[in-house]
Amino acid sequence: MNLKKMKLKTLLLFFVVALSLQVIAQSPQSVIITGTAPDYRNYEIQLYRYADAISKTKELVSTISIDAEGSFHSTAKLSATTYCFADFDAYRAFIYLEPGKEYELVFPPLKQIPASQKRNPFFQAEETAFALKNSSANDLNRQIQQFELAYLKEESRYFNQIFNLQSKAAVDSLKANLSIQFSQSNNTYFNQYLFYRTAFAEYALHQGQSESFVKNYFIDHQPNLLIPSCHRLFRQLFNDYFSFESNQIRGTEFKRLVARADLNGIEGYFANKKQWDTNLSQLVILQSIHDAYSQGQFSQGSLLRLLDTIDASNWPSDKKKIAKRLKERLTYLQTGSDAPTIKLTDFSGVSQQLSSFKGKYIYLNFTRVANPICRQHLDQLKQAGDVLKQQVQILNLILPEEASKQELILQQNWPGEFFIINEQAADTYRVTTLPMAYLIDPSGKLVMSPAPNPLDGFEQQFLNLLKQNRLNELRQQGR
Structure with a gap:
């Protein structure tokens, strides 16, 4: 009896120590x-x-x-x-x-x-x-760099046999040689990196269009997409997968499932037609929503409804978090979304947040006064009618290198206030060219994203917006 108790205590101690080590890790x-x-x-x-x-x-x-x-x-x-x-x-x-x-x-x-x-x-x-x-010799960065050099050397050695002759024996030799060279590592991350990186040689044989290949790398082994080699292989296999599956001979059924935002139907399709497990199906669905959003083959509304359905489903919390982040990214700066706030600094060095401007429409005009085209657009704002002047507050935003242009700006008497912003603020609004503009409504929502520049008909579109808003109000009153 005492022996049994001792064994039980030893076993219990083992589990406590193991759990403690896991928590520490x-x-x-x-x-x-x-x-x-x-x-x-x-x-x-x-x-x-x-x-x-x-x-x-x-x-x-x-x-x-x-x-x-x-x-x-x-x-x-x-x-x-x-x-x-x-x-x-x-x-x-x-x-x-x-x-x-x-x-x-x-x-x-x-x-x-x-x-x-x-x-x-x-x-x-x-x-x-x-x-x-x-x-040190066992530093992960050094291990990965040494492995990449060795991989490229082996790939070059077997290039013709793998990529032209489609030789499985050559792939096996490449993998075996690399395994011998890097078999001593006890770093789990490195071993996973190696596992997915060497898969690219095998991928070349059939472009991943093999059930056994998918099963080996993404079902039998649970993928960690934050490991670059794993993510790269995942993208090779499942890039634009909604489009790929819809364009197959019998893809109409699948296309309808996406159009209806039928999450259960899509999961069932992957389980029955592809024999995928739940984890792989969910990862492919999330990646495919991301890929399809800007392609035009599927309604953006349907794709966003899929993300909302995921949020209300019994999916694991980590996948729901991905869906939430994905929706935030896809709808970022879209019409109807909240305008991101940024710091604006005047020529006196006084700063305030964009969100502090309330009560009027805001025309956010990213410009460069040294640029002749930008100056032409600024000149056009001088011709604005009374409605625009009364209802729109113009904020002209320039980058720090133009902080010395205050005298020029005052001489030109351009409408609106001028503020200096940093590169991070320009990145927040994804400014790729100048001029570039956005229109924000009195409640802080983006209503034109991006908005036309002054010479491209901004005033007319703004008047049309006011007209449409008034018509909507009258319809609401008539109900």
Whole structure:
């Protein structure tokens, strides 16, 4: 009897210790980031991670403030290994951070570009890994870089056999060679990265159009889409999947399910026709809503109703959070949504929030007074009629490099008030070209997003808006 009690106590102690270790592993731990970057003196660089890989909502991990001597020291709190990135100048620099570790960063060579170039919708940042000083042999960043070099070497060696001859034996050899070289790692994150990265050689044989391939990588193994190699393979397989499935020979049935926002029907379709498990079906649905929203094949209203249905369903909370973030992203700056508030600073240095302007329509005019085209649009505002002048408050927003243009602005006597904004405010309104405008109603909602520029018929469209609002009021009174 005593022996039984001792065994029971030992077993209970084992579970308590195991649970304690799990709690400790999941608790946030400090990450220290240090280094020197003399070329980046006085820079302030935000390091982000993704909340999820589908909505790609950014979450701030740490701010790296580089002092006047070029030194920096910052900390972050992380509970799991995390892919992080920072956008600065021409770069998107990334790093894998592990809880409880210290990193001495080496910045890439300074490569400054004009802010206007970064706002260009066709701009693509140069992706690069942060180099590390004095990193150990088992550092995750070093392991991944060494693996990528080895993978490219093996892929080059077997390129013709894999991509031209479709040789499975060549794929097996590539995977076996890499497995031998990198079999000693006890880093779970690295092993998952390797597992999904080597899958690309197998993917080349049949473009992923194999039930066994999908089963092996996304059903038998639960995918972590925040691992870049896993997310990249997922995107290769399921990119624009609603469109893909609707365009099949018997795709009309599926297209109807999406048009009706029939969430249960879509899940049942994937379960019965594809033999997918619940987790994969839900991930593909979320990614497909994201992909389809701007494609035009499906009604945006139907796709938003799908997200609302997910929110009211019994889906897991993590998937519901993705759906919520996705809806926020898809409807961001849409007509009818709340106008994001930004800080506006006048020439005296006094700042206020955009949200403090209430009671009138606001014409938010992002402009550049040194630009001849922008000046022509500003001149057109001088010709505005009485209705526009009485009901619309014009806020002309310029970037810091034009703060010295106060005298020119006063001489021209352009309508409205002028304020200086920072690059972050311009990014908040996704300003890609100048001039660019938005119209905000008295309640703070976007009613023209974006709005026409002055020479492109803004005044006429505004008068039409007032007319339509008046007609709607009369209809309501007549009911």
